[in-house]
Amino acid sequence: MSIVNVEKASRIYRQDSIAVKALDEVSVAIDAGEFTTLVGPSGSGKTTLLNQIGALDEPDSGRIQVAGEEITGLSRKKRTLLRLWKIGFVFQEYNLIGVLSAQENVEYVLMLRGVPFRERRAEAGRILVEVGLQGLERRLPHELSGGQQQRVAVARAIVSKPAIVLADEPTANLDSTTGAALLDLMRGLNAEHGITFVFSTHDPMVMERARRIIHLRDGRVEREERRP
Numbered sequence: 001m002s003i004v005n006v007e008k009a010s011r012i013y014r015q016d017s018i019a020v021k022a023l024d025e026v027s028v029a030i031d032a033g034e035f036t037t038l039v040g041p042s043g044s045g046k047t048t049l050l051n052q053i054g055a056l057d058e059p060d061s062g063r064i065q066v067a068g069e070e071i072t073g074l075s076r077k078k079r080t081l082l083r084l085w086k087i088g089f090v091f092q093e094y095n096l097i098g099v100l101s102a103q104e105n106v107e108y109v110l111m112l113r114g115v116p117f118r119e120r121r122a123e124a125g126r127i128l129v130e131v132g133l134q135g136l137e138r139r140l141p142h143e144l145s146g147g148q149q150q151r152v153a154v155a156r157a158i159v160s161k162p163a164i165v166l167a168d169e170p171t172a173n174l175d176s177t178t179g180a181a182l183l184d185l186m187r188g189l190n191a192e193h194g195i196t197f198v199f200s201t202h203d204p205m206v207m208e209r210a211r212r213i214i215h216l217r218d219g220r221v222e223r224e225e226r227r228p
């Protein structure tokens, strides 16, 4: 069953008199449980497509459905709720809240969902152990390495059991060993819990671990590869 359905989505950015077609009638369907990577040269539309799937932005034309919901044309408020309940995000720059501990960063999403204190504390603690951060729960982001911060970001993305996790160049700021370990962690979460991941990347290590690679060029799907 498709968890993401993008049908002929186009996105044009206009600046002064110049129009850039960041996405040009892109159609992509992603099934639940897939581990998919978007690759392509700089400016090919990877981030734009992730932002569309993540309901951070809307196409100018075409349709996008995520986890059974039509997201094209949703109000800002409904898009925010969709992101809160259905989508986890991992960004290149980690985007953790600097004044909150690792544990509190992970709990924060559950607090927004109204999960009671004890329950969210227990769940965040459990997920932090799962991503290999036992003992570091009380550290602030600046007291953690880049790889550890990205693990907190992964924990935060998965703690609410979203339908899909979107990761925009998650290993871009990590050295290759740390990046590989992070990728293996996400592959493990994909295999054990069936969490659907979609990455954008320039990193050959990410591509190596993907089961499906979608090549974008000039805002279009150029070709696809599938691996066992």
Ligand SMILES: Nc1ncnc2c1ncn2[C@@H]1O[C@H](COP(=O)(O)OP(=O)(O)OP(=O)(O)O)[C@@H](O)[C@H]1O
Pocket (backbone or CB within 6 Å): 013, 014, 015, 020, 021, 022, 040, 041, 042, 043, 044, 045, 046, 047, 048, 049, 200
């Ligand atoms: N907010 C914006 N305003 C104007 N143009 C934009 C905006 N965001 C993206 N673009 C343009 O849209 C095109 C696609 O950009 P996008 O960021 O999706 O590419 P990308 O494949 O993610 O690139 P990179 O690998 O460098 O991150 C580019 O030509 C870019 O300059």
